[in-house]
Amino acid sequence: MLDPKWIRSEPEALAKRLLKKKYSLNIEWLAELDGQRKQLQLETENLQNERNTRSKAIGKAKAAGENVDAILQSMEQLKTELETKKELLNALQLEFHSYLMGVPNVPDESVPPGNDESGNLVVSTWGEPKQFDFAVKDHAELGEGLAEGLDFATAAKITGSRFVVMRGQVALLHRALIQFMLNTHTRDHGYEEVNVPYIVNSDSLTGTGQLPKFEEDLFKLRGEQAYYLIPTAEVPVTNIVRDEILESASLPIKFVCHSPCFRSEAGSYGKDTKGMIRQHQFEKVELVQIVTPQTSDSTLEELTAHAERILQLLHLPYRKVILCGGDMGFASAKTYDLEVWLPSQTCYREISSCSSFTDYQARRMQARWRNPATGKPELVHTINGSGLAVGRTLVAIMENYQEADGRIRIPSALVAYMHGLEYLG
RNA sequence: GGAGAGGUGGCCGAGUGGUCGAAGGCGCGCCCCUGCUAAGGGCGUAUAGGAGAAAUCUUAUCGAGGGUUCAAAUCCCUCCCUCUCCGCCA
Numbered sequence: 001m002l003d004p005k006w007i008r009s010e011p012e013a014l015a016k017r018l019l020k021k022k023y024s025l026n027i028e029w030l031a032e033l034d035g036q037r038k039q040l041q042l043e044t045e046n047l048q049n050e051r052n053t054r055s056k057a058i059g060k061a062k063a064a065g066e067n068v069d070a071i072l073q074s075m076e077q078l079k080t081e082l083e084t085k086k087e088l089l090n091a092l093q094l095e096f097h098s099y100l101m102g103v104p105n106v107p108d109e110s111v112p113p114g115n116d117e118s119g120n121l122v123v124s125t126w127g128e129p130k131q132f133d134f135a136v137k138d139h140a141e142l143g144e145g146l147a148e149g150l151d152f153a154t155a156a157k158i159t160g161s162r163f164v165v166m167r168g169q170v171a172l173l174h175r176a177l178i179q180f181m182l183n184t185h186t187r188d189h190g191y192e193e194v195n196v197p198y199i200v201n202s203d204s205l206t207g208t209g210q211l212p213k214f215e216e217d218l219f220k221l222r223g224e225q226a227y228y229l230i231p232t233a234e235v236p237v238t239n240i241v242r243d244e245i246l247e248s249a250s251l252p253i254k255f256v257c258h259s260p261c262f263r264s265e266a267g268s269y270g271k272d273t274k275g276m277i278r279q280h281q282f283e284k285v286e287l288v289q290i291v292t293p294q295t296s297d298s299t300l301e302e303l304t305a306h307a308e309r310i311l312q313l314l315h316l317p318y319r320k321v322i323l324c325g326g327d328m329g330f331a332s333a334k335t336y337d338l339e340v341w342l343p344s345q346t347c348y349r350e351i352s353s354c355s356s357f358t359d360y361q362a363r364r365m366q367a368r369w370r371n372p373a374t375g376k377p378e379l380v381h382t383i384n385g386s387g388l389a390v391g392r393t394l395v396a397i398m399e400n401y402q403e404a405d406g407r408i409r410i411p412s413a414l415v416a417y418m419h420g421l422e423y424l425g
Numbered sequence: 426g427g428a429g430a431g432g433u434g435g436c437c438g439a440g441u442g443g444u445c446g447a448a449g450g451c452g453c454g455c456c457c458c459u460g461c462u463a464a465g466g467g468c469g470u471a472u473a474g475g476a477g478a479a480a481u482c483u484u485a486u487c488g489a490g491g492g493u494u495c496a497a498a499u500c501c502c503u504c505c506c507u508c509u510c511c512g513c514c515a
Contacts, residue, residue, distance in 0.1 A: 004474095041475060045484045052484090055496040059443035068495085075495045093474095225505090245435090245472090366473095375454095377472080 001100055001363045008034060017106045020113055020325035025103065033096055040089040047082040051075070101206070102213055105360040107325050108334040114324025120337070121324070126308070127317030129341045130400060137406070138344035139398040140275035143170060145406050146425050150276070161273070162265060162280045169424045173397070173410070174283070176417035177390050178258050181285040181310055185387060189306045191256035191287060196236035198259060202226040204239040207365035209331030209357075216266045219280075229262035233286035234384045241290050242365035245377045251369055252299065253290040256387065258283065275395065277349065282391040288384040292369060293359065296381035300356040304336045307352045307387040313413045316396050317341040319348050333358040338388070340396040351392045354385025398424075 007014060007030060015025040054071060061068045112121050143150025148168020155163035166174055185191040199221065205211040205228060210218060219229040230236055237257045246253070260283050272278035287306060291299045304320070311318045323335040332355040339348035359379040362368070368377040401409040407425035410418050 038475080041484085045475070048484060051495075056444065058495055062443080072495055079495075 001360065002103055002106065003359075003363065004096075004100065007100075014106065018104065020107050020111065021104050021328060022115065022326050023104050026099075030096075030099070033092060037089070037092045037096065040085060040092060044082065044085045044089050047078060047085060051078055051082060054078075098212075101364075104330045105333050105357060107328060107332075108356070108358075110322070111328065111334055112322060112324045113326075115326040116324075117327050119324030120321045120327055123320045123322050123336065125317075125319040126312060127315065127341070129317050129343065132343060132402075134404040136343045136399065137402060138275060138342075139395040142398050142402055142406060142408065143276075146170065146408075149424075152275075160280075162278065164276050164279065169421065170394070172418060172421075173414070173424065174390060174394050176414050177393050177397075178283065178285060179417050180313075180414055181387060181390070182256060182258055184310060184313065185256040185285070185287060185306060188309070189254075189256075191254040191306075194237060194240070194255045194257045196233065196240075196257060196259065198230050198236075198262075199227050200230055200235050200239070202228070204235050204242065207239050207242050207367075208235050208361050209329075209364065210235065213330065217264055219262045219264055230259065231263050232261050233257040233259035233284060234288060237286060237288045238290075238361060238367075238382055238384065239365060241367040241380065244367060246290070246367075246369040246380065248292070248369055248372050251290060251292055251380070252295065253288075255288045256285060257288070258285045258390075260284075276391050277395060279391060282389065284389050284391075285387050286384060287354075287387040288382070290367070291381050291383065292371075293378070293381050296356050296358060296383060299381075299383045300334060300336070300354060303383050303385050303387075304338070304354040307338055307354055307385050310388050310393075311338065311340060311351070314393070314397065314411045316393075316400055318351070329353075329355060331355075331357050331360050333360065336385075340392070341400065342396060343399050343402075349392070351396065352386040352388045355383065357382045357384075 002014070007025075011025070011027040011030065015027050018025050054075060058068050058071055061071070112119060114120065137145070140150065140152065144152070146169070149166075149170050151165040151167060152163075155165045158165070182193055186193050202211055205218070210231060218231055221227040221229070236259075237255050240255070241253065260281055262281055265278060265280060268278060276282070287303050289299050289303055308318070308320065318338055318340045321337050321339060323332075323337060328335050335353060335355040337350050338352035338354070340351040341347075342349050358381050361382045362379040367380050367382070369380050370376070371378045397411060398408050401411065403409060403423075405425075407423045410422050410424065415422060
């Protein structure tokens, strides 16, 4: 959520910046609404003040044994007037708030303009795509060719499309990747590992920005309560600090979390139908940092570098792009995507997305820290990114490390996690 | 699933209709006293919204929401959470 004060004080500047995200802020309507609100709030509070004063007077008069009929009578009109004003005010405030919950975060000044993916800018490229002297296979074909590999047909039988069964060596490689990533981030990068619920309530999803606008992307559970499967560990992990006031000494908070992620993929029917690129269920190692506003810019760079390090240790060629305004997420102020080279597609595909949310999520969550300089609670900044998407990393390894005979070499960084196994197949 | 007990400020804990944003204690901050240490004294110490240049004023908040009332932490209803016992269970 954006700061309502900001919207009041400089609506034009704000609207201009939101335009970069293809969002048009209705500033005339907002000003009108806020004007009404101001008037009504003043009137309502005056009436409440009057009511409180008179009520206390009644209490005193009664204690003194005086007659209170007259004052009691004078309250009647005040009461009805207050009730109607209060109702109106509540309705106005709700309307204002609901609108605000649908306004995206403001993009950072450094975010390039653009309508879609084509507007993204390549920041850097690492590694050289390997030249193969044979016809490369995609990961689905490779996986289905292995004795202990990928089985999409069985997953479709068990559940439906966009699921996979991993078997034997491939399942081991998948698990090895998770261990490798968690170890690297905890040992080398100073993150605390957390294990969190995979089912969350609507408050948590509202806090990180998935609700109310993107409910159709989520799997909602049936039952009395509004429970959802998490679309990313970002939701439970970031919400650890919801409604908290953190001491400055405890910052930055650095969490790493492995979790499954569940996405309905509504509206992506034609895309990536083959293979593991786009699944309803996948696993991810997520990095989350809770920081002071002063350090959020550098933290985004640092956290992105932590995700990059995994790709580098696995010797997977990738590039880093900064997303343009039109391609960014709703709550993000700035996003770097890491894209890994996929030989079968001869292009780079997203494997990590690292974003700074400034105080946008923090305001929704009421996540604050006590600033020693002011002694007052102030909003924290939140930054998160995948480090990395495990399923897609598996895909990248299978494709980049494939051999002419269909076997797959295990990257040296992972061999220890594979009980010494050097090849799949 | 059945029965019961609770949810109050950073923490503990009092408060069953009014003068209660809330006693008391702990913690924390500033000051005083004390030549160290220990102890003692005074003052202060929630969050959010609004008006105002500011001092300040004002509204709301005692798990959440609704209700009764001139007035609710206190009474009523619904929900959530925690704890204890029984049952079931990975």
